[in-house]
Amino acid sequence: MDKQKIENKTIYFISLLSMVCILVLIAYFFFMRNVEIDIMENAQYSYVGENGNASVVVNPKQGDLNQRMQDFLNSVKYEVSPNTDLSNGDTIHVTATYDEALANQYHYKPKSIEADVKVEGLANRYKALEDIPKFLITDGKDAAIEYVKANDDSIYSLEGKKEKTPNLDKVKIVYSAYLKSNQKNNSDRFVYIVYMNYSSEVLYYMVCIPNINDSNEIDTHNIYGEKAYLTQDELDGKDFSGYVNRVYSSKYQIEENK
Numbered sequence: 001m002d003k004q005k006i007e008n009k010t011i012y013f014i015s016l017l018s019m020v021c022i023l024v025l026i027a028y029f030f031f032m033r034n035v036e037i038d039i040m041e042n043a044q045y046s047y048v049g050e051n052g053n054a055s056v057v058v059n060p061k062q063g064d065l066n067q068r069m070q071d072f073l074n075s076v077k078y079e080v081s082p083n084t085d086l087s088n089g090d091t092i093h094v095t096a097t098y099d100e101a102l103a104n105q106y107h108y109k110p111k112s113i114e115a116d117v118k119v120e121g122l123a124n125r126y127k128a129l130e131d132i133p134k135f136l137i138t139d140g141k142d143a144a145i146e147y148v149k150a151n152d153d154s155i156y157s158l159e160g161k162k163e164k165t166p167n168l169d170k171v172k173i174v175y176s177a178y179l180k181s182n183q184k185n186n187s188d189r190f191v192y193i194v195y196m197n198y199s200s201e202v203l204y205y206m207v208c209i210p211n212i213n214d215s216n217e218i219d220t221h222n223i224y225g226e227k228a229y230l231t232q233d234e235l236d237g238k239d240f241s242g243y244v245n246r247v248y249s250s251k252y253q254i255e256e257n258k
Contacts, residue, residue, distance in 0.1 A: 044058065052085065143209060149168065153165045173195075210222050228243060
């Protein structure tokens with residue numbers, strides 16, 4: 001009987017010791033072991049601008065990460081040098097700093113806190129209207145029409161009208177041009193004069209789409225417009241080309257898209 005009790009106690013203590021060892025190992029691997037974090041591997045580069053006139057913003061990647069990892073990466077700050085007038089093929093030097101207290105708390109061991117990165121993928125400007133793909137020209141016109149339809153109430157109110165906006169019966173692009181900037185800090189763009197008929201009341205509105213380049217994307221987030229302030233002579237003669245030249249010719253080369 002005594003032998004059986006001893007054996008039972010031995011089994012119990014061995015089981016208990018095994019459980020303690022397992023818990024210690026779990027605590028080590030999940031809470032105490034230092035884990036290496038590659039800072040530069042978790043960097044995300046967002047370029048602003050075009051080839052020869054770009055800058056870059058570097059932020060930690062956001063993704064399917066556990067909360068501790070995301071909290072730590074969110075503490076990382078990146079600095080870039082140089083960071084103006086960047087071109088494809090340039091090399092930038094990226095350095096990172098992080099919250100050391102948070103790294104210690106989570107037992108993270110950051111590595112690769114600086115790196116040289118080659119700039120690539122920046123869009124180029126087109127040399128002339130003839131180089132622009134026809135689909136991009138079509139997309140631009142469609143975006144201009146969508147813009148005025150989506151904003152017809154505010155466009156109508158530019159005339160000082162306070163009554164309810166009448167139905168927009170007809171919308172038509174009456175002038176289209178590609179504006180190539182003379183300055184690198186101004187992007188190339190599409191410009192349109194849009195005829196808008198509100199129940200027989202006619203307005204002319206100018207829509208501008210910036211950032212036209214070989215990324216071949218319409219920058220819908222930065223489309224803007226304004227009333228076309230045509231002179232009486234321009235209005236009588238439907239001289240939309242004269243109006244656009246009067247407004248833009250000092251800063252842009254204008255190619256009408258007929």
